[in-house]
Each structure stands twice: as structure tokens, then as C-alpha cells.
Amino acid sequence: MAKNNNGTQLNLAGRIAAYFIDSKLTLLIIALALLAGLMAMMVTPREENPRIVVPAANIIVAKPGASPVEVEQLIVKPLEAILQGMNGVEHTHGLALDSLGVVNVQFYVGENKEDSLVKLYDRIMSNLDRLPSGARQPLIKPVDVDDVPILTISLSSDTLDDRRLRAVATDLLEELRRIEETSVSYLHGGRKRQINVGLDLERMRRYNVTLLDIRRVLEATNLDIPSGTLVNRNTVSTVTAGAFLRSAEDVRELVVALSAHRPVYLRDVAAITDGPGELDNLHRIGYGPAFQGERGGDLEAGAVTLAIAKRAGTNAVTVADNVLAELARLRPQLVPPEVKVNVTRNDGARADDAVNTLLEHLGIAIATVVALLVAFLGWRAASIVTITIPLILFITLSVGMAAGQSINRITLFALILSLGLLVDDSIVVIENIYRHYAKKGAERLNSVVQAVNEIGRPTNLATFTVIVAFLPMLWVTGMMGPYMGPIPFNVPVAMITSLAIAYTVAPWAAYRWLKPGSTHAEEHMPGWLERGYSALMTRLLQRRGARYGFVLGIVALMLAVLALPAVDGVLFRMLPKNNTNTFNVTVDMPEGTSLEETDRVVRLAGEQRAQRLGHLFRPDAGESGLFAQHFDAVFDGVGAVGVVGVDQVGGFGKHLGAQFPGNLAQLFVIRSV
Known part of the structure; x- marks a missing residue:
């Protein structure tokens, strides 16, 4: 084991301090840490919550002509049963x-996504014989x-249908899809x-x-089939037969039959119009009294919404801004x-606001710690x-x-949470250096090394005890495991880093900045806090009855705290109530x-609350959000209304239920988003 100039054997902490106290590497470490941290702040993706991997898929099987009961059975x-x-x-x-028929399968949290999808595909393909005849190939x-x-943009107009x-919206979405780091959009x-x-x-x-004649002609003519190649003067050209129908006039000129040796055109037996499809859903945007965006003259207007997602691992704030x-x-x-x-949803802005708010609180916490350090x-x-x-x-x-975490x-x-613990190691080191500086005739370099050497083992033990206290969170299962995962990852990393900084940077700075004989808390008369603590400990050490009473008091307080949940003194919940001002009402x-x-019901649900508190609301009828991203389906009895900018969500359910009589109020499901 190495020794210092006084012949004292040095442990690991002492050897680290002795090496870095007069090394140029220390200043380089400080500079690299600052640069790496600034880069991490700018590059690391920002999200409101940690990303939770839950492998899932939809298996879609079509069987033309089958009723819902037949599809179910x-x-x-x-x-x-297969899945x-x-x-x-x-x-x-x-x-x-x-x-x-649609079956949604969800795997356990933490299952490998790629492996799960491969197993799912293999399972479905190996059991195709169990599907009925006439069923199409399953789509996974x-x-x-x-x-x-992460971003929804609503287009509305009082004049355009x-x-x-x-x-x-289609033309606009085609251009927005070209932006890097965007993913699914619809x-x-x-x-x-x-x-x-x-x-x-x-x-x-x-x-x-006949109807079959018309159908056969429409299917046969709306094709563009490759028909070989044409070689002419050393040039090869692809030949195609047929063409897609592009206008109502193309459809009118189709020959569907012969009558009296004359062609019968489709226009002779049908009225052909170029118009919108069948009305199977209704989508609007409505304006509340607090709305400050672009609005039309009416309370509500027909709307089309563009929905854009981001790629995995990208920064929601950057993608939304782009x-x-x-x-x-x-x-x-x-x-x-x-x-x-109007932007009706911006998760990038929400994530940025959440992160910036916590950064402000982090700054306040740091300022509080610094003020206490200066005082003591x-x-x-x-x-x-x-x-x-x-x-x-x-x-x-x-x-x-480097580990792929995000700032959330x-x-x-x-x-x-760990901020108060991070300064403990450096405080212990600085305090012991002060104590050694108080010894007259002590050489400064040896005093600093000896001070770090003395507190090395207990400081190591205290630091790793804190780390061990957080490690059990790594084994939390279910959805809360990855959600709370940043805590058992970041707290141990921060504690180990604080220990390393206490043995390298703190002695290096103390050797250059602290002066023997400088003013310190130890050098002036004890204040009221020290005097009170000294009086309490003296009484406890000298009187057995006082010691027993003190211990019994602590035990009684501990039992009282443990009994609080039984008397509803403390409410237990995994997470605090969501303070979001945006929510959906599913009907x-x-x-x-x-x-x-x-x-009608969906519009009333939106107006009831948005007209009183909200900025805007978006009523939809005939579409379900469960599978909307994966296939087109019409649900005449399903609707939803999204309300944005509401200050109070808590009493919305009771207020909404009071507006609808009988069992109708039971049709609403309210969910914060």
C-alpha cells in the first residue's frame, strides 16, 4: 500500500487524492465533464415520460360476407385461443x-419487440389451417x-366542404411526411x-x-398490366396494357354491353358523378370562450385533422418544432x-414544458443547497x-x-431526489481538510491527502449503502418497472460520480482555494443550534431515563406513522393525480x-364543458380510436370528444352526467391525455 510523505499508509481514497491533487488531468476532467454535460442537454431526446416498450400487434382477418356473429365464432x-x-x-x-375480425395481442412489458413479433408471425402462419374457408390471409x-x-393539426373552414x-389536408400531409424523424401519419x-x-x-x-356485367367491366378496365418490352434502336421500353380510371368521363365512356349490334355505354344505364364518398363519420372543431387561435364565424366548423408521429428515440420537441x-x-x-x-395537440411542447419546469425546480434546489452550504x-x-x-x-x-436514456x-x-445526497461526500472531505488545516505546522499537501485518506472507508460505505437502497427498484415488474427505471439508474450513477468527484476535484480545489486559518464554522463561538444539540446529547448520555424516554418516543412516532394509512391519514397511490388540462370523452x-x-350526443358533450372552461373541443362521431391507425372501420354508435385547455378536470364527470338523463350518462368514459 502506498504511503504519503509522513509515512502514513494510503487507502484507495488517499491514493486517488494524492494522484489528482497536483495533476493536470484534473482540470481536463472538469472541462470534459462540462462539455459532455452541455452536449447531453442539447442532444438527449426530451420526453414527458420514459418510453415503455410493450410489444403488441393487431391481427386482421377478412371474410367477405360473414356476419359479426360468424366472424366472432x-x-x-x-x-x-391460438395466441x-x-x-x-x-x-x-x-x-x-x-x-x-381483429384481434389485438399484447405481450408483457419488457419482452423483446422483434422477437415477440417473429414468434407471433410464426404462430399465425403455422395455424392457418384453423381459419375457415373463404378467410383471407391474416394481416399482422x-x-x-x-x-x-405527438402532433395533430386541424384544418377547418366555414366555406369549403x-x-x-x-x-x-392530403396535399399538406404529403409534404410534411418528408420531414426527417417523422413516422406514421394519417x-x-x-x-x-x-x-x-x-x-x-x-x-x-x-x-x-346486369349488375354483374357492370362490375366485371369496372374491375377489368381499372387496371394497368405490364405486357412485355419493346426493343427499338438499342432502346428497351416497357409496354403496358390498360389504364387506371381517373375521372368521371373515363367511367362514362366504358362499354358495358352490346344491344342491337351497338355498344351500350355506362352513361346509358347509370348516372356518374365525381363526388365525395358516403358519409360515415363526422369530424368538427369547436371553440370555447378561452380560445385564442384561428376561428371561424360559427361555434363549430367541419374539420380534417392531420396526425403525425415521431420515430423511436427521436426528440419530440425537435420533431414538433420542425x-x-x-x-x-x-x-x-x-x-x-x-x-x-389550429394545433390541437402538441406533445413536444408538453414535454418541453414539463422538462423545463423540473429544470427550474432543479435550479431552485441547487440554489437552496448552496445557500445552506454558505451559511454553515x-x-x-x-x-x-x-x-x-x-x-x-x-x-x-x-x-x-450514452445508455440511451431520455430527459424526462x-x-x-x-x-x-439525489441532490441532497450528492454533496455529502464533498462536504465530508472539505470538513476534514479544514480540521487538518487547523493543526499548526502541518504541510498543506500532506494535510489534504491525509484528510481524504482518513474518511475514505466510511465515505465509501455510506455512499454504497445509499446505492443499495435504490437498487431494489430495478426489479419492479409490470408497467411501473420501465416507468420508474430512471431512478435506480440515475441515482446510483450520480452517487458513484459524487464519490469520484469528492476524491479528485474537491481535494484539488481545496488545495488551491482553502487557506489555513481562514474563517470557518469551527472557528467562532457555537451558535444556538450547536448549543441546543450539545445540551440534548449531554442529557441523553448522562441520564438513563432520558435515553429510554427518547427511544420510546421515536418508537411511538414510528408506530403512529405506520398507522396513518389505516385511518386514511395518508392516501397511497403509485403516481400523483395527472394535472393535464386535456382529456377525451369516449361515447x-x-x-x-x-x-x-x-x-348529437357527442356535440352536446363537448359544448357542456368547453363552452364553460375550455379553449377548444373536437367532436367526432362514427370513428373509434382503438384501431383507427391500422384500418378503416365505421362505428355508428361510437364517438369521442377531445377537450383542450380545461383548467379543472375533476368535476367534469359529475357535471356531464347531470346534463343527460337516465342511462345515457353511463355511456361516457373520461380519460386524461
């Missing part, structure tokens, strides 16, 4: 529609949390363009034309002046300990960036309810 239930026997599957959800579509839109509004609302063929049965009988900047550039070119544009250690010692705080935090963030609420909570009407009736 022949497709959904057999698929669920529930797989290793790693937590649960399944089935949905039976006309001619279509993964469900990823990163497919959830939903078809033209959707055309504008449109919500509006009717698509289609060619409508209205058959005239009387004319069809006159010309002896999309909005590109939207501002494209708007004069693609969006007519009469179209209003003196300004020289406090300045040294203060220097170590940003170094520890920057190194911790750098390690998190739980990450910053872990840093705030599940009785089976058979028309689209118009569902729309």
Missing part, C-alpha cells in the same frame, strides 16, 4: 365486424407506442374522393345489362386563405462544494445519454344508434 375466438397459448402474451382483445400490423401522434378540405375526418355510379334499373332492363416550421412555410402555397389552421461552511468551502454539483449532474446526464420527468426527479351508444344521433 369462426375467426376471433380461434385466433384468441393465448404463446409464451410472453399478457392478454388479447377481439373485435368482430361485418366481414372483418405491429402496434408501437411511437405510432401515437369536407371533401375539398380533405384534399387540402388524416382524420373528411370524405375521400370517389366516382359514384347511380344505376338506373329501368334502363338496365331495356338494354339487357413540423410546425415546415407548416408555416407551406401554408401560403397549399392552404387557401379561408382555411383555419463559509463561502470558500461552499464555493468548492458548489462547483462539484454541476459536474456530477453533467456526468450523470452524459452517462444517461422521472429522470429529473431522480436528480432532484359508446347503444347498438343500432344512428350516426346522426351519436353526433
